[in-house]
Amino acid sequence: MANNKKLQRFLKRVMDILGSGAGLIILSPVIFITAHKISKEMGRPVFYNSMRAGQNGEPFKFYKFRTMTDKRDEHGNLLPDGERLTELGKKIRSSSLDELPQLINVFKGDMSLVGPRPLLLEYVPLYDKDQKRRLDVPQGITGWAQINGRNSLTWEQKFANDVWYVDNWSLWLDIKILFITVLKVLKHEGISAEGE
Helix, strand or coil: CHHHHHHHHHHHHHHHHHHHHHHHHHCHHHHHHHHHHHHHHHCCCCEEEEEEECHHHCEEEEEEECCECCCECCCCCECCHHHHECHHHHHHHHCCHHHCCHHHHHHHCCCEEECCCCCEHHHHHHCCCCHHHHHHCCCEEECHHHHCCHHHCCHHHHHHHHHHHHHHCCHHHHHHHHHHHHHHHHHCCCCCCCCC
16 A cells, blocks of 8 residues: 555656646747736736745745736835736736746646645644644645635635645546646636635
8 A cells, every 4th residue: 555655656746747847848838928928017027936835844936927016105015915916917817827837846846736735934833733734745736625616715624625635645636636627727716715
């Protein structure tokens, strides 16, 4: 049983390398066009990055396409997200194009195609013992929580879904999640929480 899991983890990494590599090549025109539009409308940088907690809480630099401006008030404080989110940014988010740079994270081995979404480092000390188990596996671009409600879920529901994934992980579950993710992205489901 242990050897079977070990083989599946190896195949998961192979799938991550092949999938992210193919994705970066096939989607390169989309990536370049999106980067050009962001640069033209919002200036540089075109990527938003922040430090996130990876597997076992290891920090890594997490990439997304930038969707908000750096507009500030008269005191130099950033305006609320809703005021900084541009029309282009809304389109990029609704189509999930902002997630494409994470294929670089997957190719490098910081993340997996499938796993709990990586959260900010400062959240890690706030996890209880059960919630911390979400860090037992590689963090992912998509995961069980994303196909079961995404941003419409409460934090407690997201954590419960993440821990369920850790307990029930298999290569076939990853393939199922990837397939359902593609369907949901095409339907634009679960992009934001109710009322946002």
